[in-house]
Every structure is written in structure tokens, then in C-alpha cells.
Amino acid sequence: MSDAAIHPIRFILSDVDGTLLHPDHSLGQRTADAVRALREAGVLFSLASGRPPRAMRHLIETFDIDIPLAAFNGGTLFNPDGSILVAHYLPADAALVTLALFSAEPDVEVWVFADGDWLRRDAPGPMEPREAHGLGYGPRVVESFEPFLDRVDKIVAASNNAQLLVQLEAQLQPRVHGLAQVSRSQPVYLDVTAMLANKGEALKTLAAHLGVALEQTVAIGDGGNDPAMFEVAGLSIAMGQAEEAVKRRANVVTGSNIEEGAAEAFERFILAGR
Missing domain, CATH: 3.30.1240.10 (Hypothetical Protein, Haloacid Dehalogenase-like Hydrolase; Chain: A; domain 2)
Structure with a gap:
């Protein structure tokens, strides 16, 4: 029996810039369609970004997110309506x-x-x-x-x-x-x-909040702040254009953001089995 059958994926936490978006910050149709398919398949989907909450409002609408998100690399966890769950300030x-x-x-x-x-x-x-x-x-x-x-x-x-x-x-x-x-x-x-403002802590907190075991989570990203969530996710995916040090800390590597690598990964590792 495969790991996917034992621990079916229930929650994906995705980086934004360099992962879901093209270098010009646009969203490709294939990635938009893949995220929509995940939602229709019952997979929880949210974002973890270095962006502030204010700069994630349009993304909430774009991806129709209805669960908490992580801003400031995990420093602020907030609901789609903007209300704050957790805020960690720099000393x-x-x-x-x-x-x-x-x-x-x-x-x-x-x-x-x-x-x-x-x-x-x-x-x-x-x-x-x-x-x-x-x-x-x-x-x-x-x-x-x-x-x-x-x-x-x-x-x-x-x-x-x-x-x-x-x-x-x-x-x-x-x-x-x-x-x-x-x-x-x-x-x-x-x-x-x-210190607690990192995507690994964000993934653990959000998974617990949603009642999802870490073995049933996926983390995907491309930057130096993403391996923190790679280390705790059940499956970690690095983007193709990521630095080698980031790729080495992921379970698998997908295509680049220019190639819609996030969509490729969602289709291959999650949607194909549903």
C-alpha cells in the first residue's frame, strides 16, 4: 500500500511568489485550474508568504480561500476576514x-x-x-x-x-x-x-487548528524561508528554479514557476490519485 493511501493528503500550504505566481506576479491558468481542482477534491488549501496580510487580500479572493493563512513568513496567522489568530513580533x-x-x-x-x-x-x-x-x-x-x-x-x-x-x-x-x-x-x-515567525511553525499551528495530521500535509515553495515547512510536512516540494540548498531539503522537485511547476506537482502527486 502506498504512502498516499495510508496518509491521503488533506492540507496544502503553499508559498506564493516564485511558486504559484510567475516572475511578473501573474497567475497562470493551469495553476489556477489545479488549485480549483484541489478544492473540488476536498483538499484544504492555504498560503504562507513573506507578504503582509494586506497584500494577500486579492489572493484570498483569487483562490477562494476560506481557512486561515500565514503572512510575514508565518509571523502572523490570520483569517480570511482579516482577523488575527497569532502575531509574533521581532524583539x-x-x-x-x-x-x-x-x-x-x-x-x-x-x-x-x-x-x-x-x-x-x-x-x-x-x-x-x-x-x-x-x-x-x-x-x-x-x-x-x-x-x-x-x-x-x-x-x-x-x-x-x-x-x-x-x-x-x-x-x-x-x-x-x-x-x-x-x-x-x-x-x-x-x-x-x-523566532516563531517561520513557515514550519505556521504549518504545525494551522494543521492542528484544522485537525489535520502532519503526515497528511504538503508544503511547496522556492525560497530560503520554505525549508522550515519542508521539515515538518508529510510531503515537501521545491520549485525547479529554487537554489540547490532549498531543493536538497525537499522530498521532490517540480518544474519552475515559469513552467507552472506548482500545477505540475499538484496534478502529479495529489490529483492523480483521486
């Missing part, structure tokens, strides 16, 4: 260390997410239009991040210099060890969140 001392390191780099745009807003302090940089396009709204300019330090959801270092972000990740990890999660959600974004 203020970790925020200060992070901001000091990121702000010293002229090639890095520093963004803070707090109070439902995307905040920036410095002049706009080349990464801002990309983020605004993805989120569907722009940042609020503030003179200082200090008034928000006790309720920071996420700090982001954004840069087209991907190698610089790799170096910053390595420098920051030991400085905030035990206080914060540091991961590259995409090659050009380095995210810093609370």
Missing part, C-alpha cells in the same frame, strides 16, 4: 541590531513592516517599484523606525546585489541567534522576523 533588541547592519550598506534598501504598513526612512531605491507592484501598494515614509520597535512584524533588506544579501545573512545570523529568524525569501530579499 526590539534584534530589530536594532538588524537595522544598524542593514543601514550601513548603501546598496541595500531597508524596509520595516509594522502596524499594517510598509515603512521606509530613506529615499526610494530601485527595488521599491518591484515591491510595490507585488504588494499592490507603496510604502509610508517615516522619519524614524524607533516608534515602531516594539511591534515590528518584519525587517527587509532589499538589493539587486544578491551576493551582498548572502553575506549580510551570514553576518546577521550569529548576532541575533535565538532572537530572530534570518532568511532570504527571494534572492533579492533578506527577511528578519521573530
